[in-house]
Amino acid sequence: GDQMDLVFQDMDLVPLLLQENYLNHRPRIAGDETQRLMCIAKAADAFSSGDIVNTRVRRYQNWALMPFATALGSVMPAAYVRGQREPFNLYPGEPNFPRFTAWLGNNSTANKQKRVLGELHTLMVAGGGCTADRASVRQSYLPALRRVLTLPLKSFGQDAIEGVIQTMHQYCISREELDNLLDITKFKSKAEWAEDPMKDIPTATKSAFTRSFNKSGMRARTNLMVEDQAFAKGKRKRAAPEATELVEGDPEFGEEKVKLEADEKEEEIDPAALKEQLRRRQGMSFEEREPAGKGKGKGKAKAAPGKAGTAKGRSKGRGK
Incomplete structure:
Protein backbone atom coordinates (compact mmCIF):
# COMPACT_ATOMS: atom_id res chain seq x y z
CA GLY A 1 0.00 0.00 0.00
CA PHE A 88 27.82 -0.62 -15.74
CA ASN A 89 31.56 0.29 -15.71
CA LEU A 90 31.33 1.43 -19.32
CA TYR A 91 34.08 4.03 -18.78
CA PRO A 92 36.45 4.97 -15.92
CA GLY A 93 34.86 7.06 -13.20
CA ALA A 102 15.87 9.69 -21.13
CA TRP A 103 12.54 8.74 -22.72
CA LEU A 104 11.14 12.27 -22.50
CA GLY A 105 13.99 13.80 -24.49
CA ASN A 106 14.09 10.94 -26.98
CA ASN A 107 10.33 11.16 -27.53
CA SER A 108 10.54 14.91 -28.18
CA THR A 109 13.37 14.38 -30.68
CA ALA A 110 11.46 11.60 -32.42
CA ASN A 111 8.35 13.77 -32.80
CA LYS A 112 10.43 16.61 -34.24
CA GLN A 113 12.12 14.32 -36.75
CA LYS A 114 8.74 12.88 -37.79
CA ARG A 115 7.45 16.39 -38.43
CA VAL A 116 10.54 17.40 -40.44
CA LEU A 117 10.39 14.15 -42.42
CA GLY A 118 6.74 14.84 -43.24
CA GLU A 119 7.64 18.31 -44.54
CA LEU A 120 10.45 16.93 -46.71
CA HIS A 121 8.23 14.16 -48.06
CA THR A 122 5.51 16.68 -48.95
CA LEU A 123 7.97 18.95 -50.77
CA MET A 124 9.60 16.16 -52.75
CA VAL A 125 6.36 14.46 -53.79
CA ALA A 126 4.48 17.67 -54.60
CA GLY A 127 7.44 18.97 -56.61
CA GLY A 128 7.60 15.82 -58.73
CA GLY A 129 11.00 14.70 -57.48
CA CYS A 130 9.73 11.31 -56.31
CA THR A 131 6.54 9.28 -55.91
CA ALA A 132 7.51 7.17 -52.88
CA ASP A 133 5.89 7.01 -49.46
CA ARG A 134 7.40 8.53 -46.33
CA ALA A 135 9.23 5.37 -45.24
CA SER A 136 10.86 4.94 -48.66
CA VAL A 137 11.91 8.59 -48.70
CA ARG A 138 13.62 8.18 -45.31
CA GLN A 139 15.27 4.85 -46.11
CA SER A 140 16.25 5.34 -49.77
CA TYR A 141 16.12 8.97 -50.91
CA LEU A 142 17.44 10.94 -47.93
CA PRO A 143 20.64 8.89 -47.34
CA ALA A 144 21.46 9.21 -51.05
CA LEU A 145 20.70 12.95 -51.09
CA ARG A 146 22.87 13.37 -47.97
CA ARG A 147 25.86 12.23 -50.02
CA VAL A 148 24.88 13.71 -53.39
CA LEU A 149 24.41 17.22 -51.96
CA THR A 150 27.55 17.31 -49.78
CA LEU A 151 30.32 15.16 -51.29
CA PRO A 152 30.68 17.30 -54.47
CA LEU A 153 31.19 20.40 -52.32
CA LYS A 154 33.80 18.56 -50.28
CA SER A 155 35.64 17.12 -53.32
CA PHE A 156 35.39 19.90 -55.92
CA GLY A 157 34.71 22.98 -53.82
CA GLN A 158 32.97 25.93 -55.45
CA ASP A 159 33.03 24.29 -58.89
CA ALA A 160 30.28 21.88 -57.76
CA ILE A 161 27.90 24.54 -56.43
CA GLU A 162 25.86 24.87 -59.63
CA GLY A 163 25.26 21.12 -59.93
CA VAL A 164 24.23 20.82 -56.28
CA ILE A 165 21.75 23.70 -56.63
CA GLN A 166 20.22 22.09 -59.72
CA THR A 167 19.70 18.85 -57.79
CA MET A 168 18.07 20.77 -54.94
CA HIS A 169 15.71 22.47 -57.40
CA GLN A 170 14.84 19.10 -58.91
CA TYR A 171 13.70 17.76 -55.52
CA CYS A 172 12.28 21.12 -54.35
CA ILE A 173 14.72 21.35 -51.41
CA SER A 174 15.54 24.80 -50.07
CA ARG A 175 18.65 25.80 -48.12
CA GLU A 176 16.82 25.42 -44.80
CA GLU A 177 15.43 22.03 -45.82
CA LEU A 178 18.97 20.86 -46.59
CA ASP A 179 19.93 21.50 -42.96
CA ASN A 180 16.83 19.57 -41.84
CA LEU A 181 17.77 16.70 -44.17
CA LEU A 182 21.23 16.46 -42.62
CA ASP A 183 19.74 16.63 -39.12
CA ILE A 184 17.30 13.73 -39.49
CA THR A 185 19.84 11.47 -41.25
CA LYS A 186 22.56 11.75 -38.61
CA PHE A 187 23.42 8.95 -36.18
CA LYS A 188 24.69 9.00 -32.61
CA SER A 189 27.99 7.33 -33.36
CA LYS A 190 31.64 8.33 -33.26
CA ALA A 191 32.41 6.32 -36.41
CA GLU A 192 33.70 8.11 -39.49
CA TRP A 193 30.59 7.33 -41.55
CA ALA A 194 28.38 9.09 -38.96
CA GLU A 195 30.28 12.40 -38.97
CA ASP A 196 28.69 15.62 -40.18
CA PRO A 197 29.37 15.81 -43.96
CA MET A 198 29.44 19.62 -43.83
CA LYS A 199 32.26 19.63 -41.27
CA ASP A 200 35.11 19.17 -43.78
CA ILE A 201 33.72 21.67 -46.31
CA PRO A 202 35.62 25.00 -46.14
CA THR A 203 33.75 27.97 -44.75
CA ALA A 204 34.34 29.94 -47.95
CA THR A 205 32.69 27.19 -50.00
CA LYS A 206 29.66 27.02 -47.70
CA SER A 207 29.26 30.80 -47.80
CA ALA A 208 29.54 30.84 -51.60
CA PHE A 209 27.01 28.01 -51.80
CA THR A 210 24.48 29.92 -49.69
CA ARG A 211 24.99 33.12 -51.69
CA SER A 212 24.64 31.28 -54.99
CA PHE A 213 21.41 29.62 -53.88
CA ASN A 214 19.97 32.96 -52.78
CA LYS A 215 21.09 34.64 -56.02
CA SER A 216 19.45 31.94 -58.09
CA GLY A 217 16.22 33.85 -57.48
CA MET A 218 14.17 30.74 -56.80
CA ARG A 219 11.45 30.43 -54.20
CA ALA A 220 9.02 27.68 -53.32
CA ARG A 221 5.66 27.91 -55.08
CA THR A 222 2.54 26.02 -54.10
CA ASN A 223 -0.75 25.46 -55.89
CA LEU A 224 -4.17 24.46 -54.61
CA MET A 225 -4.78 21.02 -56.08
CA VAL A 226 -8.57 21.29 -55.51
CA GLU A 227 -10.19 24.60 -56.33
CA ASP A 228 -12.98 25.93 -54.16
CA GLN A 229 -16.18 25.23 -56.08
CA ALA A 230 -18.02 28.28 -54.75
CA PHE A 231 -15.15 30.56 -55.68
CA ALA A 232 -14.79 28.90 -59.07
CA LYS A 233 -18.49 29.34 -59.86
CA GLY A 234 -18.39 32.99 -58.85
CA LYS A 235 -15.26 33.56 -60.90
CA ARG A 236 -16.81 31.92 -63.94
CA LYS A 237 -19.91 34.09 -63.56
CA ARG A 238 -17.85 37.26 -63.33
CA ALA A 239 -15.63 36.30 -66.23
CA ALA A 240 -18.48 35.16 -68.48
CA PRO A 241 -18.45 37.12 -71.77
CA GLU A 242 -21.49 38.75 -73.23
CA ALA A 243 -23.68 36.48 -75.30
CA THR A 244 -23.11 37.42 -78.94
CA GLU A 245 -24.08 35.30 -81.87
CA LEU A 246 -22.23 35.66 -85.17
CA VAL A 247 -24.08 34.52 -88.25
CA GLU A 248 -22.19 33.11 -91.20
CA GLY A 249 -21.96 35.80 -93.84
CA ASP A 250 -21.44 38.56 -91.32
CA PRO A 251 -18.12 40.41 -91.96
CA GLU A 252 -17.07 39.91 -88.33
CA PHE A 253 -17.70 36.16 -88.56
CA GLY A 254 -14.74 35.54 -90.87
CA GLU A 255 -12.38 37.70 -88.85
CA GLU A 256 -13.36 35.94 -85.61
CA LYS A 257 -12.96 32.50 -87.19
CA VAL A 258 -9.48 33.32 -88.53
CA LYS A 259 -8.46 34.71 -85.14
CA LEU A 260 -9.61 31.60 -83.28
CA GLU A 261 -7.78 29.30 -85.71
CA ALA A 262 -4.60 31.35 -85.35
CA ASP A 263 -4.84 31.22 -81.56
CA GLU A 264 -5.32 27.43 -81.62
CA LYS A 265 -2.28 26.94 -83.86
CA GLU A 266 -0.20 29.24 -81.67
CA GLU A 267 -1.18 27.32 -78.53
CA GLU A 268 -0.36 24.00 -80.16
CA ILE A 269 3.16 24.96 -81.25
CA ASP A 270 4.12 27.32 -78.43
CA PRO A 271 6.59 25.40 -76.18
CA ALA A 272 6.64 28.18 -73.58
CA ALA A 273 2.90 27.87 -73.01
CA LEU A 274 3.21 24.10 -72.74
CA LYS A 275 6.03 24.43 -70.21
CA GLU A 276 4.03 26.93 -68.17
CA GLN A 277 1.02 24.62 -68.22
CA LEU A 278 3.10 21.70 -66.95
CA ARG A 279 4.62 23.89 -64.25
CA ARG A 280 1.20 24.97 -63.02
CA ARG A 281 0.08 21.36 -62.73
CA GLN A 282 2.79 20.68 -60.17
CA GLY A 283 1.75 20.98 -56.59
CA MET A 284 5.01 22.64 -55.59
CA SER A 285 8.11 23.80 -57.43
CA PHE A 286 10.59 26.64 -57.63
CA GLU A 287 9.92 29.78 -59.64
CA GLU A 288 11.93 32.92 -60.28
CA ARG A 289 11.62 35.77 -57.87
CA GLU A 290 10.95 39.32 -58.93
CA PRO A 291 14.11 41.47 -59.11
CA ALA A 292 14.83 43.35 -55.92
CA GLY A 293 14.94 46.73 -57.68
CA LYS A 294 11.42 46.46 -59.09
CA GLY A 295 8.28 47.21 -57.16
CA LYS A 296 6.26 50.02 -55.74
CA GLY A 297 7.42 52.40 -53.06
CA LYS A 298 11.16 51.75 -53.60
CA GLY A 299 13.81 54.34 -54.26
CA LYS A 300 14.40 57.78 -52.78
CA ALA A 301 11.93 60.53 -53.57
CA LYS A 302 13.37 63.54 -55.36
CA ALA A 303 12.52 67.05 -54.26
CA ALA A 304 10.32 69.10 -56.57
CA PRO A 305 12.33 71.67 -58.56
CA GLY A 306 9.83 74.43 -57.79
CA LYS A 307 10.17 74.00 -54.05
CA ALA A 308 13.95 73.84 -54.26
CA GLY A 309 14.03 77.11 -56.20
CA THR A 310 11.73 78.75 -53.70
CA ALA A 311 14.00 77.70 -50.86
CA LYS A 312 17.04 79.14 -52.63
CA GLY A 313 15.18 82.38 -53.28
CA ARG A 314 14.24 82.73 -49.63
CA SER A 315 17.81 82.15 -48.51
CA LYS A 316 19.09 84.78 -50.93
CA GLY A 317 16.39 87.22 -49.86
CA ARG A 318 17.34 86.86 -46.22
CA GLY A 319 21.01 87.35 -46.98
CA LYS A 320 20.47 90.71 -48.67
Missing part, protein backbone atom coordinates in the same frame (compact mmCIF):
# COMPACT_ATOMS: atom_id res chain seq x y z
CA ASP A 2 2.75 2.48 0.91
CA GLN A 3 4.63 1.72 -2.31
CA MET A 4 1.50 2.28 -4.40
CA ASP A 5 0.92 5.60 -2.62
CA LEU A 6 4.45 6.66 -3.58
CA VAL A 7 3.82 5.69 -7.21
CA PHE A 8 0.58 7.68 -7.28
CA GLN A 9 2.57 10.84 -6.48
CA ASP A 10 3.37 10.90 -10.22
CA MET A 11 1.84 7.96 -12.03
CA ASP A 12 3.40 8.88 -15.38
CA LEU A 13 6.97 9.65 -14.25
CA VAL A 14 7.70 6.96 -11.63
CA PRO A 15 7.44 3.97 -14.05
CA LEU A 16 9.81 5.78 -16.45
CA LEU A 17 12.35 6.31 -13.66
CA LEU A 18 12.17 2.63 -12.74
CA GLN A 19 12.63 1.52 -16.35
CA GLU A 20 15.69 3.78 -16.67
CA ASN A 21 17.51 2.38 -13.62
CA TYR A 22 16.34 -1.19 -12.93
CA LEU A 23 19.22 -2.82 -14.85
CA ASN A 24 21.79 -1.23 -12.52
CA HIS A 25 20.53 -3.09 -9.43
CA ARG A 26 21.73 -6.48 -8.24
CA PRO A 27 18.64 -8.34 -6.89
CA ARG A 28 18.88 -9.68 -3.36
CA ILE A 29 16.91 -12.79 -4.27
CA ALA A 30 19.40 -13.74 -7.01
CA GLY A 31 22.17 -16.12 -5.96
CA ASP A 32 24.17 -16.00 -9.21
CA GLU A 33 24.21 -14.28 -12.61
CA THR A 34 21.70 -16.72 -14.10
CA GLN A 35 19.13 -15.96 -11.43
CA ARG A 36 19.88 -12.25 -11.84
CA LEU A 37 19.00 -12.48 -15.55
CA MET A 38 15.78 -14.29 -14.65
CA CYS A 39 14.82 -11.49 -12.24
CA ILE A 40 15.58 -8.87 -14.90
CA ALA A 41 13.43 -10.77 -17.43
CA LYS A 42 10.49 -10.95 -14.99
CA ALA A 43 10.83 -7.23 -14.27
CA ALA A 44 10.80 -6.47 -18.01
CA ASP A 45 7.65 -8.59 -18.45
CA ALA A 46 5.99 -6.70 -15.60
CA PHE A 47 6.89 -3.35 -17.22
CA SER A 48 5.37 -4.53 -20.49
CA SER A 49 2.16 -5.73 -18.83
CA GLY A 50 1.87 -2.47 -16.91
CA ASP A 51 2.19 -0.46 -20.14
CA ILE A 52 -0.59 -2.53 -21.74
CA VAL A 53 -2.94 -1.93 -18.81
CA ASN A 54 -2.01 1.76 -18.64
CA THR A 55 -2.80 2.14 -22.35
CA ARG A 56 -6.21 0.60 -21.79
CA VAL A 57 -6.82 2.95 -18.89
CA ARG A 58 -6.00 6.03 -20.98
CA ARG A 59 -7.73 4.92 -24.18
CA TYR A 60 -11.02 3.71 -22.69
CA GLN A 61 -11.07 5.95 -19.59
CA ASN A 62 -11.20 2.86 -17.36
CA TRP A 63 -9.72 4.48 -14.27
CA ALA A 64 -10.67 1.54 -12.03
CA LEU A 65 -7.66 -0.31 -13.46
CA MET A 66 -5.17 2.29 -12.21
CA PRO A 67 -4.17 0.35 -9.04
CA PHE A 68 -3.66 -2.79 -11.13
CA ALA A 69 -1.51 -0.86 -13.63
CA THR A 70 0.52 0.59 -10.74
CA ALA A 71 1.14 -2.85 -9.24
CA LEU A 72 2.23 -4.33 -12.58
CA GLY A 73 4.30 -1.41 -13.90
CA SER A 74 6.03 -0.22 -10.73
CA VAL A 75 5.64 -2.34 -7.58
CA MET A 76 6.35 -5.77 -9.08
CA PRO A 77 9.50 -4.72 -11.05
CA ALA A 78 10.88 -2.99 -7.95
CA ALA A 79 10.31 -6.17 -5.92
CA TYR A 80 12.16 -8.31 -8.49
CA VAL A 81 15.29 -6.11 -8.73
CA ARG A 82 15.47 -4.73 -5.17
CA GLY A 83 19.09 -4.70 -4.08
CA GLN A 84 22.39 -2.82 -4.20
CA ARG A 85 22.96 -0.45 -7.09
CA GLU A 86 26.10 -0.77 -9.18
CA PRO A 87 27.33 1.02 -12.36
CA GLU A 94 31.27 6.27 -14.18
CA PRO A 95 29.02 7.81 -11.49
CA ASN A 96 26.84 5.49 -9.45
CA PHE A 97 23.63 7.45 -8.95
CA PRO A 98 20.09 7.17 -10.34
CA ARG A 99 19.61 8.63 -13.81
CA PHE A 100 16.67 10.73 -14.90
CA THR A 101 14.56 9.13 -17.60
Whole structure:
Protein backbone atom coordinates (compact mmCIF):
# COMPACT_ATOMS: atom_id res chain seq x y z
CA GLY A 1 0.00 0.00 0.00
CA ASP A 2 2.75 2.48 0.91
CA GLN A 3 4.63 1.72 -2.31
CA MET A 4 1.50 2.28 -4.40
CA ASP A 5 0.92 5.60 -2.62
CA LEU A 6 4.45 6.66 -3.58
CA VAL A 7 3.82 5.69 -7.21
CA PHE A 8 0.58 7.68 -7.28
CA GLN A 9 2.57 10.84 -6.48
CA ASP A 10 3.37 10.90 -10.22
CA MET A 11 1.84 7.96 -12.03
CA ASP A 12 3.40 8.88 -15.38
CA LEU A 13 6.97 9.65 -14.25
CA VAL A 14 7.70 6.96 -11.63
CA PRO A 15 7.44 3.97 -14.05
CA LEU A 16 9.81 5.78 -16.45
CA LEU A 17 12.35 6.31 -13.66
CA LEU A 18 12.17 2.63 -12.74
CA GLN A 19 12.63 1.52 -16.35
CA GLU A 20 15.69 3.78 -16.67
CA ASN A 21 17.51 2.38 -13.62
CA TYR A 22 16.34 -1.19 -12.93
CA LEU A 23 19.22 -2.82 -14.85
CA ASN A 24 21.79 -1.23 -12.52
CA HIS A 25 20.53 -3.09 -9.43
CA ARG A 26 21.73 -6.48 -8.24
CA PRO A 27 18.64 -8.34 -6.89
CA ARG A 28 18.88 -9.68 -3.36
CA ILE A 29 16.91 -12.79 -4.27
CA ALA A 30 19.40 -13.74 -7.01
CA GLY A 31 22.17 -16.12 -5.96
CA ASP A 32 24.17 -16.00 -9.21
CA GLU A 33 24.21 -14.28 -12.61
CA THR A 34 21.70 -16.72 -14.10
CA GLN A 35 19.13 -15.96 -11.43
CA ARG A 36 19.88 -12.25 -11.84
CA LEU A 37 19.00 -12.48 -15.55
CA MET A 38 15.78 -14.29 -14.65
CA CYS A 39 14.82 -11.49 -12.24
CA ILE A 40 15.58 -8.87 -14.90
CA ALA A 41 13.43 -10.77 -17.43
CA LYS A 42 10.49 -10.95 -14.99
CA ALA A 43 10.83 -7.23 -14.27
CA ALA A 44 10.80 -6.47 -18.01
CA ASP A 45 7.65 -8.59 -18.45
CA ALA A 46 5.99 -6.70 -15.60
CA PHE A 47 6.89 -3.35 -17.22
CA SER A 48 5.37 -4.53 -20.49
CA SER A 49 2.16 -5.73 -18.83
CA GLY A 50 1.87 -2.47 -16.91
CA ASP A 51 2.19 -0.46 -20.14
CA ILE A 52 -0.59 -2.53 -21.74
CA VAL A 53 -2.94 -1.93 -18.81
CA ASN A 54 -2.01 1.76 -18.64
CA THR A 55 -2.80 2.14 -22.35
CA ARG A 56 -6.21 0.60 -21.79
CA VAL A 57 -6.82 2.95 -18.89
CA ARG A 58 -6.00 6.03 -20.98
CA ARG A 59 -7.73 4.92 -24.18
CA TYR A 60 -11.02 3.71 -22.69
CA GLN A 61 -11.07 5.95 -19.59
CA ASN A 62 -11.20 2.86 -17.36
CA TRP A 63 -9.72 4.48 -14.27
CA ALA A 64 -10.67 1.54 -12.03
CA LEU A 65 -7.66 -0.31 -13.46
CA MET A 66 -5.17 2.29 -12.21
CA PRO A 67 -4.17 0.35 -9.04
CA PHE A 68 -3.66 -2.79 -11.13
CA ALA A 69 -1.51 -0.86 -13.63
CA THR A 70 0.52 0.59 -10.74
CA ALA A 71 1.14 -2.85 -9.24
CA LEU A 72 2.23 -4.33 -12.58
CA GLY A 73 4.30 -1.41 -13.90
CA SER A 74 6.03 -0.22 -10.73
CA VAL A 75 5.64 -2.34 -7.58
CA MET A 76 6.35 -5.77 -9.08
CA PRO A 77 9.50 -4.72 -11.05
CA ALA A 78 10.88 -2.99 -7.95
CA ALA A 79 10.31 -6.17 -5.92
CA TYR A 80 12.16 -8.31 -8.49
CA VAL A 81 15.29 -6.11 -8.73
CA ARG A 82 15.47 -4.73 -5.17
CA GLY A 83 19.09 -4.70 -4.08
CA GLN A 84 22.39 -2.82 -4.20
CA ARG A 85 22.96 -0.45 -7.09
CA GLU A 86 26.10 -0.77 -9.18
CA PRO A 87 27.33 1.02 -12.36
CA PHE A 88 27.82 -0.62 -15.74
CA ASN A 89 31.56 0.29 -15.71
CA LEU A 90 31.33 1.43 -19.32
CA TYR A 91 34.08 4.03 -18.78
CA PRO A 92 36.45 4.97 -15.92
CA GLY A 93 34.86 7.06 -13.20
CA GLU A 94 31.27 6.27 -14.18
CA PRO A 95 29.02 7.81 -11.49
CA ASN A 96 26.84 5.49 -9.45
CA PHE A 97 23.63 7.45 -8.95
CA PRO A 98 20.09 7.17 -10.34
CA ARG A 99 19.61 8.63 -13.81
CA PHE A 100 16.67 10.73 -14.90
CA THR A 101 14.56 9.13 -17.60
CA ALA A 102 15.87 9.69 -21.13
CA TRP A 103 12.54 8.74 -22.72
CA LEU A 104 11.14 12.27 -22.50
CA GLY A 105 13.99 13.80 -24.49
CA ASN A 106 14.09 10.94 -26.98
CA ASN A 107 10.33 11.16 -27.53
CA SER A 108 10.54 14.91 -28.18
CA THR A 109 13.37 14.38 -30.68
CA ALA A 110 11.46 11.60 -32.42
CA ASN A 111 8.35 13.77 -32.80
CA LYS A 112 10.43 16.61 -34.24
CA GLN A 113 12.12 14.32 -36.75
CA LYS A 114 8.74 12.88 -37.79
CA ARG A 115 7.45 16.39 -38.43
CA VAL A 116 10.54 17.40 -40.44
CA LEU A 117 10.39 14.15 -42.42
CA GLY A 118 6.74 14.84 -43.24
CA GLU A 119 7.64 18.31 -44.54
CA LEU A 120 10.45 16.93 -46.71
CA HIS A 121 8.23 14.16 -48.06
CA THR A 122 5.51 16.68 -48.95
CA LEU A 123 7.97 18.95 -50.77
CA MET A 124 9.60 16.16 -52.75
CA VAL A 125 6.36 14.46 -53.79
CA ALA A 126 4.48 17.67 -54.60
CA GLY A 127 7.44 18.97 -56.61
CA GLY A 128 7.60 15.82 -58.73
CA GLY A 129 11.00 14.70 -57.48
CA CYS A 130 9.73 11.31 -56.31
CA THR A 131 6.54 9.28 -55.91
CA ALA A 132 7.51 7.17 -52.88
CA ASP A 133 5.89 7.01 -49.46
CA ARG A 134 7.40 8.53 -46.33
CA ALA A 135 9.23 5.37 -45.24
CA SER A 136 10.86 4.94 -48.66
CA VAL A 137 11.91 8.59 -48.70
CA ARG A 138 13.62 8.18 -45.31
CA GLN A 139 15.27 4.85 -46.11
CA SER A 140 16.25 5.34 -49.77
CA TYR A 141 16.12 8.97 -50.91
CA LEU A 142 17.44 10.94 -47.93
CA PRO A 143 20.64 8.89 -47.34
CA ALA A 144 21.46 9.21 -51.05
CA LEU A 145 20.70 12.95 -51.09
CA ARG A 146 22.87 13.37 -47.97
CA ARG A 147 25.86 12.23 -50.02
CA VAL A 148 24.88 13.71 -53.39
CA LEU A 149 24.41 17.22 -51.96
CA THR A 150 27.55 17.31 -49.78
CA LEU A 151 30.32 15.16 -51.29
CA PRO A 152 30.68 17.30 -54.47
CA LEU A 153 31.19 20.40 -52.32
CA LYS A 154 33.80 18.56 -50.28
CA SER A 155 35.64 17.12 -53.32
CA PHE A 156 35.39 19.90 -55.92
CA GLY A 157 34.71 22.98 -53.82
CA GLN A 158 32.97 25.93 -55.45
CA ASP A 159 33.03 24.29 -58.89
CA ALA A 160 30.28 21.88 -57.76
CA ILE A 161 27.90 24.54 -56.43
CA GLU A 162 25.86 24.87 -59.63
CA GLY A 163 25.26 21.12 -59.93
CA VAL A 164 24.23 20.82 -56.28
CA ILE A 165 21.75 23.70 -56.63
CA GLN A 166 20.22 22.09 -59.72
CA THR A 167 19.70 18.85 -57.79
CA MET A 168 18.07 20.77 -54.94
CA HIS A 169 15.71 22.47 -57.40
CA GLN A 170 14.84 19.10 -58.91
CA TYR A 171 13.70 17.76 -55.52
CA CYS A 172 12.28 21.12 -54.35
CA ILE A 173 14.72 21.35 -51.41
CA SER A 174 15.54 24.80 -50.07
CA ARG A 175 18.65 25.80 -48.12
CA GLU A 176 16.82 25.42 -44.80
CA GLU A 177 15.43 22.03 -45.82
CA LEU A 178 18.97 20.86 -46.59
CA ASP A 179 19.93 21.50 -42.96
CA ASN A 180 16.83 19.57 -41.84
CA LEU A 181 17.77 16.70 -44.17
CA LEU A 182 21.23 16.46 -42.62
CA ASP A 183 19.74 16.63 -39.12
CA ILE A 184 17.30 13.73 -39.49
CA THR A 185 19.84 11.47 -41.25
CA LYS A 186 22.56 11.75 -38.61
CA PHE A 187 23.42 8.95 -36.18
CA LYS A 188 24.69 9.00 -32.61
CA SER A 189 27.99 7.33 -33.36
CA LYS A 190 31.64 8.33 -33.26
CA ALA A 191 32.41 6.32 -36.41
CA GLU A 192 33.70 8.11 -39.49
CA TRP A 193 30.59 7.33 -41.55
CA ALA A 194 28.38 9.09 -38.96
CA GLU A 195 30.28 12.40 -38.97
CA ASP A 196 28.69 15.62 -40.18
CA PRO A 197 29.37 15.81 -43.96
CA MET A 198 29.44 19.62 -43.83
CA LYS A 199 32.26 19.63 -41.27
CA ASP A 200 35.11 19.17 -43.78
CA ILE A 201 33.72 21.67 -46.31
CA PRO A 202 35.62 25.00 -46.14
CA THR A 203 33.75 27.97 -44.75
CA ALA A 204 34.34 29.94 -47.95
CA THR A 205 32.69 27.19 -50.00
CA LYS A 206 29.66 27.02 -47.70
CA SER A 207 29.26 30.80 -47.80
CA ALA A 208 29.54 30.84 -51.60
CA PHE A 209 27.01 28.01 -51.80
CA THR A 210 24.48 29.92 -49.69
CA ARG A 211 24.99 33.12 -51.69
CA SER A 212 24.64 31.28 -54.99
CA PHE A 213 21.41 29.62 -53.88
CA ASN A 214 19.97 32.96 -52.78
CA LYS A 215 21.09 34.64 -56.02
CA SER A 216 19.45 31.94 -58.09
CA GLY A 217 16.22 33.85 -57.48
CA MET A 218 14.17 30.74 -56.80
CA ARG A 219 11.45 30.43 -54.20
CA ALA A 220 9.02 27.68 -53.32
CA ARG A 221 5.66 27.91 -55.08
CA THR A 222 2.54 26.02 -54.10
CA ASN A 223 -0.75 25.46 -55.89
CA LEU A 224 -4.17 24.46 -54.61
CA MET A 225 -4.78 21.02 -56.08
CA VAL A 226 -8.57 21.29 -55.51
CA GLU A 227 -10.19 24.60 -56.33
CA ASP A 228 -12.98 25.93 -54.16
CA GLN A 229 -16.18 25.23 -56.08
CA ALA A 230 -18.02 28.28 -54.75
CA PHE A 231 -15.15 30.56 -55.68
CA ALA A 232 -14.79 28.90 -59.07
CA LYS A 233 -18.49 29.34 -59.86
CA GLY A 234 -18.39 32.99 -58.85
CA LYS A 235 -15.26 33.56 -60.90
CA ARG A 236 -16.81 31.92 -63.94
CA LYS A 237 -19.91 34.09 -63.56
CA ARG A 238 -17.85 37.26 -63.33
CA ALA A 239 -15.63 36.30 -66.23
CA ALA A 240 -18.48 35.16 -68.48
CA PRO A 241 -18.45 37.12 -71.77
CA GLU A 242 -21.49 38.75 -73.23
CA ALA A 243 -23.68 36.48 -75.30
CA THR A 244 -23.11 37.42 -78.94
CA GLU A 245 -24.08 35.30 -81.87
CA LEU A 246 -22.23 35.66 -85.17
CA VAL A 247 -24.08 34.52 -88.25
CA GLU A 248 -22.19 33.11 -91.20
CA GLY A 249 -21.96 35.80 -93.84
CA ASP A 250 -21.44 38.56 -91.32
CA PRO A 251 -18.12 40.41 -91.96
CA GLU A 252 -17.07 39.91 -88.33
CA PHE A 253 -17.70 36.16 -88.56
CA GLY A 254 -14.74 35.54 -90.87
CA GLU A 255 -12.38 37.70 -88.85
CA GLU A 256 -13.36 35.94 -85.61
CA LYS A 257 -12.96 32.50 -87.19
CA VAL A 258 -9.48 33.32 -88.53
CA LYS A 259 -8.46 34.71 -85.14
CA LEU A 260 -9.61 31.60 -83.28
CA GLU A 261 -7.78 29.30 -85.71
CA ALA A 262 -4.60 31.35 -85.35
CA ASP A 263 -4.84 31.22 -81.56
CA GLU A 264 -5.32 27.43 -81.62
CA LYS A 265 -2.28 26.94 -83.86
CA GLU A 266 -0.20 29.24 -81.67
CA GLU A 267 -1.18 27.32 -78.53
CA GLU A 268 -0.36 24.00 -80.16
CA ILE A 269 3.16 24.96 -81.25
CA ASP A 270 4.12 27.32 -78.43
CA PRO A 271 6.59 25.40 -76.18
CA ALA A 272 6.64 28.18 -73.58
CA ALA A 273 2.90 27.87 -73.01
CA LEU A 274 3.21 24.10 -72.74
CA LYS A 275 6.03 24.43 -70.21
CA GLU A 276 4.03 26.93 -68.17
CA GLN A 277 1.02 24.62 -68.22
CA LEU A 278 3.10 21.70 -66.95
CA ARG A 279 4.62 23.89 -64.25
CA ARG A 280 1.20 24.97 -63.02
CA ARG A 281 0.08 21.36 -62.73
CA GLN A 282 2.79 20.68 -60.17
CA GLY A 283 1.75 20.98 -56.59
CA MET A 284 5.01 22.64 -55.59
CA SER A 285 8.11 23.80 -57.43
CA PHE A 286 10.59 26.64 -57.63
CA GLU A 287 9.92 29.78 -59.64
CA GLU A 288 11.93 32.92 -60.28
CA ARG A 289 11.62 35.77 -57.87
CA GLU A 290 10.95 39.32 -58.93
CA PRO A 291 14.11 41.47 -59.11
CA ALA A 292 14.83 43.35 -55.92
CA GLY A 293 14.94 46.73 -57.68
CA LYS A 294 11.42 46.46 -59.09
CA GLY A 295 8.28 47.21 -57.16
CA LYS A 296 6.26 50.02 -55.74
CA GLY A 297 7.42 52.40 -53.06
CA LYS A 298 11.16 51.75 -53.60
CA GLY A 299 13.81 54.34 -54.26
CA LYS A 300 14.40 57.78 -52.78
CA ALA A 301 11.93 60.53 -53.57
CA LYS A 302 13.37 63.54 -55.36
CA ALA A 303 12.52 67.05 -54.26
CA ALA A 304 10.32 69.10 -56.57
CA PRO A 305 12.33 71.67 -58.56
CA GLY A 306 9.83 74.43 -57.79
CA LYS A 307 10.17 74.00 -54.05
CA ALA A 308 13.95 73.84 -54.26
CA GLY A 309 14.03 77.11 -56.20
CA THR A 310 11.73 78.75 -53.70
CA ALA A 311 14.00 77.70 -50.86
CA LYS A 312 17.04 79.14 -52.63
CA GLY A 313 15.18 82.38 -53.28
CA ARG A 314 14.24 82.73 -49.63
CA SER A 315 17.81 82.15 -48.51
CA LYS A 316 19.09 84.78 -50.93
CA GLY A 317 16.39 87.22 -49.86
CA ARG A 318 17.34 86.86 -46.22
CA GLY A 319 21.01 87.35 -46.98
CA LYS A 320 20.47 90.71 -48.67
